[in-house]
Amino acid sequence: MKIKNIAAALFLAASLAGFTGCGQQTAKEETTETTEKAKITDKAYICPMYCENSASDQPGKCPVCEMDLEKNPDYVAPASASADTTGAVADTAAAN
Structure with a gap:
């Protein structure tokens, strides 16, 4: 039972970290694209x-x-x- 709880907690933590990472990466990509557009x-x-x-x-x-x-x-x-x-x-x- 404890192993299932630990596994569920790790899965939840990994899922949240993945969503946060994607959001930050998208913002960085948008900034880079805006910067590239501004240069031209x-x-x-x-x-x-x-x-x-x-x-x-x-x-x-x-x-x-x-x-x-x-x-x-x-x-x-x-x-x-x-x-x-x-x-x-x-x-x-x-x-x-």
């Missing part, structure tokens, strides 16, 4: 599976899972020198 703002196209080193500035296929790359909704285009479309150059000598 400098590429126009990303893998829908967020494969490592798969983001690109050109459309194509993911080199890891071979899925089609999708437009990155978080893409931030870099500020470039071509932002001045007039082609005019300021004359700083005339201002003095």
